[in-house]
Amino acid sequence: MSMESLKIAIPKGRLYDEVVKACLNTDLLDDSQNISKLSRELVQEVSGTGNLFLLAKPADVPAYVEHGAADIGFTGKDVIAEKERRLYELLDLEIGTCDLVVAVPNDMDVNTLEDIKDNTRVATSYPGIAEKFFRDKNIKAEIIELNGSVELAPQVDLADIIVDITSTGTTLRKNDLSPIAEILSSSVRLVVNEASYRTKATAIDRLSRQLEKYLKKTGDN
Numbered sequence: 001m002s003m004e005s006l007k008i009a010i011p012k013g014r015l016y017d018e019v020v021k022a023c024l025n026t027d028l029l030d031d032s033q034n035i036s037k038l039s040r041e042l043v044q045e046v047s048g049t050g051n052l053f054l055l056a057k058p059a060d061v062p063a064y065v066e067h068g069a070a071d072i073g074f075t076g077k078d079v080i081a082e083k084e085r086r087l088y089e090l091l092d093l094e095i096g097t098c099d100l101v102v103a104v105p106n107d108m109d110v111n112t113l114e115d116i117k118d119n120t121r122v123a124t125s126y127p128g129i130a131e132k133f134f135r136d137k138n139i140k141a142e143i144i145e146l147n148g149s150v151e152l153a154p155q156v157d158l159a160d161i162i163v164d165i166t167s168t169g170t171t172l173r174k175n176d177l178s179p180i181a182e183i184l185s186s187s188v189r190l191v192v193n194e195a196s197y198r199t200k201a202t203a204i205d206r207l208s209r210q211l212e213k214y215l216k217k218t219g220d221n
């Protein structure tokens with residue numbers, strides 16, 4: 001049976017290997033149809049299927065999907081939640097798991113959210129999520145947007161506290177920070193363009209079922 005071909009936005013950084021591994025268990029890709037991030041080609045056509053893999057920054061995957069440059073995409077819930085978008089979130093792949101937390105310097109006298117004073121400066125790469133979180137808690141925070149190495153900011157007095165990802169906890173620990181609240185727990189999700197889900201429903205539903213089967217198989221082990 002010939003399937004509709006799909007444009008698939010995938011994250012080219014740390015999530016790449018696990019996302020490709022999941023795709024290898026679907027019609028999107030098989031072992032003989034290699035894609036490679038080492039080639040530096042950001043659009044890669046898969047032989048035989050007409051599927052196109054787009055290698056994007058994880059935070060940009062939702063934009064490619066929302067605007068229809070990609071039919072579907074794989075990326076972290078953290079970056080999906082950062083901005084309100086018109087797209088469907090179809091599946092949790094349970095890979096790339098990490099937590100978005102509020103963390104404070106160990107020598108700061110703050111143990112819970114209630115201890116945070118008004119006008120506290122918060123460094124984060126998630127200004128949308130952080131803004132909303134503190135607003136909902138009636139805490140007046142001043143958000144300072146950074147693109148990475150957020151744990152550095154409190155050490156040089158650019159910010160008082162941070163909102164950032166933690167996974168093993170090493171980066172927080174090595175920078176004398178402790179988490180005091182979890183904002184969201186993240187993992188890789190399959191997201192789908194709204195129009196593509198109407199015009200390519202057969203291929204997308206089939207893919208979703210294959211991924212679910214793969215998840216069940218890996219979960220059982």
Ligand SMILES: Nc1ncnc2c1ncn2[C@@H]1O[C@H](COP(=O)(O)OP(=O)(O)OP(=O)(O)O)[C@@H](O)[C@H]1O
Binds near residue numbers: 057075096097166
């Ligand atoms: N320590 C971690 N452990 C597991 N998953 C993580 C961790 N940190 C981030 N992630 C997930 O991976 C995504 C970021 O991936 P990656 O680090 O490749 O992108 P990036 O932030 O654009 O990095 P860079 O700017 O270094 O290319 C996050 O959005 C999150 O979903």
Ligand SMILES: O=P(O)(O)OC[C@H]1O[C@H](OP(=O)(O)OP(=O)(O)O)[C@H](O)[C@@H]1O
Binds near residue numbers: 147165167169171172
């Ligand atoms: O709990 P850990 O296992 O230490 O992981 C957490 C770190 O991983 C990510 O950083 P990344 O390596 O992507 O660098 P970045 O700070 O430039 O985003 C995240 O932003 C944390 O800094």
